[in-house]
Amino acid sequence: MLVRRVTDVKQDKVQVEGAKGARIRWLISKSDDAPNFAMREFEIEPGGYSPYHSHDWEHEVYVLAGEGAVVSQKGEAPIKVGMTVFVSPGEMHNFKNTGQETLRFLCLVPHQKD
Amino acid sequence: MLVRRVTDVKQDKVQVEGAKGARIRWLISKSDDAPNFAMREFEIEPGGYSPYHSHDWEHEVYVLAGEGAVVSQKGEAPIKVGMTVFVSPGEMHNFKNTGQETLRFLCLVPHQKD
Numbered sequence: 001m002l003v004r005r006v007t008d009v010k011q012d013k014v015q016v017e018g019a020k021g022a023r024i025r026w027l028i029s030k031s032d033d034a035p036n037f038a039m040r041e042f043e044i045e046p047g048g049y050s051p052y053h054s055h056d057w058e059h060e061v062y063v064l065a066g067e068g069a070v071v072s073q074k075g076e077a078p079i080k081v082g083m084t085v086f087v088s089p090g091e092m093h094n095f096k097n098t099g100q101e102t103l104r105f106l107c108l109v110p111h112q113k114d
Numbered sequence: 115m116l117v118r119r120v121t122d123v124k125q126d127k128v129q130v131e132g133a134k135g136a137r138i139r140w141l142i143s144k145s146d147d148a149p150n151f152a153m154r155e156f157e158i159e160p161g162g163y164s165p166y167h168s169h170d171w172e173h174e175v176y177v178l179a180g181e182g183a184v185v186s187q188k189g190e191a192p193i194k195v196g197m198t199v200f201v202s203p204g205e206m207h208n209f210k211n212t213g214q215e216t217l218r219f220l221c222l223v224p225h226q227k228d
Binding site for chain 2: 036106
C-alpha cells in the first residue's frame, strides 16, 4: 500500500506543443506497479490550456478546484469543482482555465502499450 | 464527451457485509462505455468504515474531504484531503472515518472481467 501527499509528488511543466500554463503530477503510475491505469493531477493557470488533440485512449477527469471549460467537436462545456468529464477514445478535446484561480483536476488514463 | 455534476449521480448505500455508514456513486463506469476502469466516489460517515477485505484488483484512491485512516496488514495510515492511496491487487485493506465530518474519496478500479 502506498499513501502519499499530492504535494510530495514532483510536479513538471507540460511541455507538449499547444499547452500553456499547465503542470502535471503523476500521482499513481506504472512506476508504482499500478497494473492498469495512471492517476495524474493537472494544474492550469488562468488563461492557460491543454492542447486541443485526440488520441486512442480515454480520459476520466474529476475537477478539484477552479473554473474552466472542456472543448470538443460538439462545443464547449463549463467545468468546476465537483464535476466529472469522460472523454472517449478518439474524441478531440482540450481543457482551459476560464477563471481567476488555478484550475486543478485529476485525469486518469490507461497505461500505454509498450 | 460526458460532463456531469457529481451530485446529479445516484448515490447508493454500500450494502456489503462489514461496511457501516458508507455510500457510493458510480461516476464514470461501463454503462458510459468507459473501456478500462471505473471512477467511484465513496462517502463514509463519522464512525463508519468499508469492509476489511482483499480482491485481485487494485484501488487508486484520492481523498476529497474529511479525515480517516486506511488499514492494511502493515498497520494503519492517516488520510485526509489531498492524499492518494494505492492498494495493490491481493492486499488486505479498509477505509474508516476517524473524524467528525464525512470522509469523501474517489476510488478507481479496473472493470471486472465478465
